[in-house]
Amino acid sequence: MSAGLVLPPWRALGASRRGAAHVRSGLPNQDALLLPDLESDPPWILALADGHGSPKSFRSDRGALLAVNTAAAVCRRLPCDPESPRLSTIKHWAEDYLSREIVRCWREAVDEDIAAHPIAAEECTQSSLASLESGGHYLAYGATLLVVMVTVTFIIYWQVGDGDILTVADDGVVSRPLPPDEKLFGNETTSLCADRSWQEARTAFQVLAGAPPALILVASDGYANSYRDEAGFLRVGSDLLTLIRADGLEAVAANLSDWLDEISRQGSGDDVTLGMLCRTTTNPARLGQWG
Amino acid sequence: MNQLLKIGMTVQTEDSARSCRVEQFLGGGGQGEVYRATLDDAAVALKWYFPAQATAQQRRNLQLLIAKGAPTFRFLWPLALAVAPGVGGFGYLMPLREPRYKSIVDLMKRRIEPSFRVLATAGLELAHSFLELHARGLCYQDISFGNVCFDPANGEVSIGDNDNVGVDGETGGGVLGTPRFIAPEVVRGEAAPGTQTDLFSLAVLLFYMFMIHHPLEGRKEVAIRCFDLPAMTRLYGVEPVFIFDPADDSNRPAPGYHDNALVFWPIYPQFFRDLFTRAFTEGIRDPLHGRVRESEWRAALAQLRDLIVYCARCGAENFYDTASGQSAGACWSCRQPLRWPPRLHIGRQVIMLNHDSRLFPHHLEQQLYDFSNVAATVAQHPGNPAIWGLKNLTGRNWVITSGEGAIKEVEPGRSVTLAAGTRINFGGVEGDIRC
Numbered sequence: 001m002s003a004g005l006v007l008p009p010w011r012a013l014g015a016s017r018r019g020a021a022h023v024r025s026g027l028p029n030q031d032a033l034l035l036p037d038l039e040s041d042p043p044w045i046l047a048l049a050d051g052h053g054s055p056k057s058f059r060s061d062r063g064a065l066l067a068v069n070t071a072a073a074v075c076r077r078l079p080c081d082p083e084s085p086r087l088s089t090i091k092h093w094a095e096d097y098l099s100r101e102i103v104r105c106w107r108e109a110v111d112e113d114i115a116a117h118p119i120a121a122e123e124c125t126q127s128s129l130a131s132l133e134s135g136g137h138y139l140a141y142g143a144t145l146l147v148v149m150v151t152v153t154f155i156i157y158w159q160v161g162d163g164d165i166l167t168v169a170d171d172g173v174v175s176r177p178l179p180p181d182e183k184l185f186g187n188e189t190t191s192l193c194a195d196r197s198w199q200e201a202r203t204a205f206q207v208l209a210g211a212p213p214a215l216i217l218v219a220s221d222g223y224a225n226s227y228r229d230e231a232g233f234l235r236v237g238s239d240l241l242t243l244i245r246a247d248g249l250e251a252v253a254a255n256l257s258d259w260l261d262e263i264s265r266q267g268s269g270d271d272v273t274l275g276m277l278c279r280t281t282t283n284p285a286r287l288g289q290w291g
Numbered sequence: 292m293n294q295l296l297k298i299g300m301t302v303q304t305e306d307s308a309r310s311c312r313v314e315q316f317l318g319g320g321g322q323g324e325v326y327r328a329t330l331d332d333a334a335v336a337l338k339w340y341f342p343a344q345a346t347a348q349q350r351r352n353l354q355l356l357i358a359k360g361a362p363t364f365r366f367l368w369p370l371a372l373a374v375a376p377g378v379g380g381f382g383y384l385m386p387l388r389e390p391r392y393k394s395i396v397d398l399m400k401r402r403i404e405p406s407f408r409v410l411a412t413a414g415l416e417l418a419h420s421f422l423e424l425h426a427r428g429l430c431y432q433d434i435s436f437g438n439v440c441f442d443p444a445n446g447e448v449s450i451g452d453n454d455n456v457g458v459d460g461e462t463g464g465g466v467l468g469t470p471r472f473i474a475p476e477v478v479r480g481e482a483a484p485g486t487q488t489d490l491f492s493l494a495v496l497l498f499y500m501f502m503i504h505h506p507l508e509g510r511k512e513v514a515i516r517c518f519d520l521p522a523m524t525r526l527y528g529v530e531p532v533f534i535f536d537p538a539d540d541s542n543r544p545a546p547g548y549h550d551n552a553l554v555f556w557p558i559y560p561q562f563f564r565d566l567f568t569r570a571f572t573e574g575i576r577d578p579l580h581g582r583v584r585e586s587e588w589r590a591a592l593a594q595l596r597d598l599i600v601y602c603a604r605c606g607a608e609n610f611y612d613t614a615s616g617q618s619a620g621a622c623w624s625c626r627q628p629l630r631w632p633p634r635l636h637i638g639r640q641v642i643m644l645n646h647d648s649r650l651f652p653h654h655l656e657q658q659l660y661d662f663s664n665v666a667a668t669v670a671q672h673p674g675n676p677a678i679w680g681l682k683n684l685t686g687r688n689w690v691i692t693s694g695e696g697a698i699k700e701v702e703p704g705r706s707v708t709l710a711a712g713t714r715i716n717f718g719g720v721e722g723d724i725r726c
Contacts (some may be wrong), residue, residue: 008699076517077517077519078519085594086321087320087321087322087341087344088321088322088433090321091320091321091437091473092435092437094470095396095437096436097435101518164355199399199400199401200400205319205320206319207294207319207320207321207341208294209294209295209341209342209343210294212294212296231295286607
């Protein structure tokens with residue numbers, strides 16, 4: 001690294017693995033993960049989508065891919081001058097518009113995908129075909145979506161449906177930045193494809209000051225479902241931070257896919273996807289100096 | 292997620308150096324973080340500013356607001372500046388919002404489903420609160436969903452984020468919040484926030500509460516492919532068109548996108564819709580003279596409360612529309628025919644006499660709105676449930692004149708039968724019952 005070249009204050013890593021049960025049944029990996037390009041200007045967007053995978057959601061792997069790409073495109077439309085962001089404006093934007101825009105743009109992307117690749121009868125069951133004709137084509141692409149949008153001054157956390165976003169503080173304390181969704185019960189989840197799904201989305205806005213998170217994790221529900229209890233799953237956050245600090249990010253990245261395969265095999269059998277943003281500076285003031 | 296203060300630490304009030312213990316992180320915003328704290332064993336809220344927001348100007352503004360005091364107890368008003376040894380910047384203490392209050396975001400997301408009566412009461416309280424604020428020469432600058440809460444059981448409001456309140460005519464011109472609630476002339480950069488622009492924001496907020504939708508988001512919004520700052524500036528600032536503008540149908544609500552507006556708009560009486568139409572047509576064209584005043588909203592919302600009737604079939608609240616005459620029409624919810632209950636006319640006021648209707652001092656005298664002080668209530672005859680009356684809960688006799696001309700006094704605690712043609716002299720004012 002040449003002198004004077006400033007690194008972005010975050011590093012990203014992640015992996016998405018086809019679940020053990022999906023391998024057995026021949027289903028594809030229906031999760032999608034988008035890691036941020038940290039060489040580009042902020043915002044940096046980490047997005048994870050989990051396609052429903054049921055017979056009625058027979059294109060949910062594509063729905064998940066469209067979801068992460070849509071989220072990234074919408075998040076880049078920050079309504080502010082990047083030189084002088086007005087934080088109240090961004091907070092309101094995140095709370096008022098982000099959900100509607102992500103859902104609207106995802107639906108447009110689905111419409112375009114269907115126009116480009118019309119649904120063939122052999123793709124789905126007879127009952128699914130009937131529901132498509134009555135306007136249920138978004139269900140065919142149904143997916144949940146988790147987004148973390150990071151800039152030098154703030155983070156936005158956004159989620160519709162199941163899956164987990166965790167933050168880990170420098171001292172290893174793990175938190176959930178988003179409030180719990182009471183509509184998640186058993187295997188039932190809210191979804192991008194549901195009517196008025198933008199109203200089901202949860203949003204949190206965090207200004208970077210004082211003690212920003214050392215590590216941010218996004219995980220598909222296959223990850224948490226592989227743990228017996230909440231405490232065991234939350235410990236993943238502090239354990240990963242300890243590992244990254246002890247062995248380095250590269251070592252964690254090198255082993256991540258194997259770990260996820262093992263977690264799926266021993267646990268839920270579902271696709272398992274994990275994305276991470278790890279802060280590389282302990283000085284919050286440096287966060288505002290990048291770029 | 293808290294970053295600025297540690298739980299368990301102590302901050303001091305700047306004026307009296309009283310100790311205040313930080314108990315719990317409640318949330319973060321664009322300016323700082325809010326904590327629950329205890330001051331002399333009482334629970335309070337403590338907002339602590341991010342370093343970049345802890346400016347000398349913010350401190351001066353808070354000192355001014357603390358010195359002036361709250362316009363009404365509905366404002367969670369700054370009580371004292373707070374500082375902490377070893378921690379940079381400052382914060383301020385304010386009353387803690389009770390958990391019974393819910394935000395308008397909860398209304399939008401259908402996490403609460405208040406009655407129309409509650410919404411009208413909340414709207415009335417909001418209009419009254421901002422009237423009191425403006426009467427002190429102050430302006431709020433940032434009226435939006437996020438800073439107004441109400442109790443879905445009774446409509447009592449709680450207004451937060453008051454640290455941005457400024458002196459009218461002395462605001463900096465900076466735009467707070469999103470363009471969505473801001474007056475078009477401020478969005479365009481032609482005016483600074485002030486009491487006139489607050490009136491626009493208040494109208495937007497009221498429209499949102501009653502229609503669960505934004506007054507400028509119609510087909511023009513659907514046509515926007517990229518909802519970025521230029522698009523928002525165009526929609527809310529440069530080309531604002533009311534979705535129900537009678538002279539311009541270019542921005543009507545789009546079915547499938549704006550269904551709330553399409554469903555709710557026809558439910559309300561014409562006079563109420565007219566007020567919104569004025570707010571978002573003349574009020575946009577002529578910010579100085581065209582806007583609906585707080586007192587007009589207050590009177591309209593009081594009237595709206597009084598016009599509620601219940602569908603006998605499904606119980607849904609409907610509105611008697613004085614503009615539609617005797618035709619009751621159909622219930623908006625179950626589509627079954629409605630029947631009007633008896634109604635009381637007092638001057639320009641019309642009060643529908645439902646089984647639960649009540650009269651308050653503002654109905655009978657030139658007094659301000661006080662819903663804790665009931666002057667009369669509709670009551671059922673104890674011996675004959677088919678007979679309904681209006682029970683005198685004031686401290687003085689009413690004089691009634693029956694349709695046949697018979698005069699009688701109704702003492703406190705006694706009732707007058709709800710019969711068409713009966714006139715009631717309440718003391719200062721007179722009303723008549725119509726069926």
